Amino acid sequence: MKRFENKVCLVTGASSGIGRATAISFAKEGANVVVSDVNETAGELVVNEIKALGKSAFFVKCDISKREEVQNMIEQTIKTFGRLDCAVNSAGIAGTLSLPTHEYPEDAWLQQININLTGTWYCVKYQLIEMLKQGGGNIVCVASAAGLVGQPDNVPYCASKHGVIGIVKSAAIENATKNIRINAICPTAIETPMIMEGRRKLAHNPEALEAAINLQRMKRMGQPQEVADVALWMCSDQSSFITGHAMAVDGGAFA
Incomplete structure (x- = not known):
């Protein structure tokens, strides 16, 4: 049997x-999926991909x-599927400014805090x-390596991900004793x-771009599927004794 056969899985930023x-990985593993994002057009395309795999899915627009x-x-998740077994909270923004802490404008700070942290x-x-009502579930939040260390000129993103x-x-x-596990991916x-847009902004600064790439000990960028694989593992019974953990998926950057 597939790991998430007939489970209901919600993904934000999907x-x-x-x-x-x-x-899509949840669907391939047998789940029915709630696809959530602010981008309705792209979200419906993901729903169609999931339905093509023979699983049920619907889109819900959510800021x-x-x-x-x-x-x-x-x-809407409960109304449609009756329960919520797994949730992966992937929605977030990186911001558009690169400024030291004392120069960061308040509106730009609040935008990232409101979405990444409060959201x-x-x-x-x-x-x-809902999970307490039904007696169990799994939640994974996509944080960032910036939530594990300091990061210059990016204080709201760094602070928001530490907060996640x-x-x-907490x-x-x-x-922990209620059959609910909650973990983070960094x-x-x-x-x-989002990251490729950030790299384009560094194109005018070859030294900064080279430093960003060299931070990865594997000398390459990670792929979304490599993070998705960790998210599914964290939601599965294969990680049944893990909760409250923040796992770096970093190509050895902080080894």
């Missing part, structure tokens, strides 16, 4: 990159920084409410649209 790879939209996402908290909060790990660890402790440079 229209592209890590989220898309995760949603995770808006509490009522997160609540609706969970309500992830909303997701975990309402996912937990804090949410994961909620994992609270629910990727470095993965070949996603």
Whole structure:
């Protein structure tokens, strides 16, 4: 039997990159999938790919920084499938500025905090409410290697991802005896649209670009599927004694 046969799995940020790879991987492993994102057109394409695999799926548009939209996402999941077995919270933004802490504008700070941190908290909060009702479940939050170390000129992203790990660890402790596991994945440079846009911004600075690539000991970028594989493993019974963990998927960057 496939690992997620007839399970219900929700993926945020599922229209592209890590989220898309995760949603499709869940379907290949037998799951029915809720595809969530702000990009409806791309999200519906992912739904069609999943349906072509013979599994049920639907799209729900959700800006995770808006509490009522997160609540609706969970309500639609329960209304359609009756339960929520696994959730992978992949939605997030990297921001567009590279500035030292004292120069960072407040609006740019709040944008990343509202989406990456508060939005992830909303997701975990309402996912937990349903999982507690049904007696179990698994949650994985996509944080970042920037949540494990400091990162110059990127304070809101770094702070928000440290915060995501804090949410994961706190909620994992609270629910460790309730058949609910909560973990985080901390990727470095993965070949996603968000990261590739960041690399384009570094094109004018060859030294910075070279440093970003050399940080990966494998001297290559990771692929979304390599992160999705970890997400599925964390949601599966194969990781049944792991909770509250923040796993680096970093090509040896922090070895």
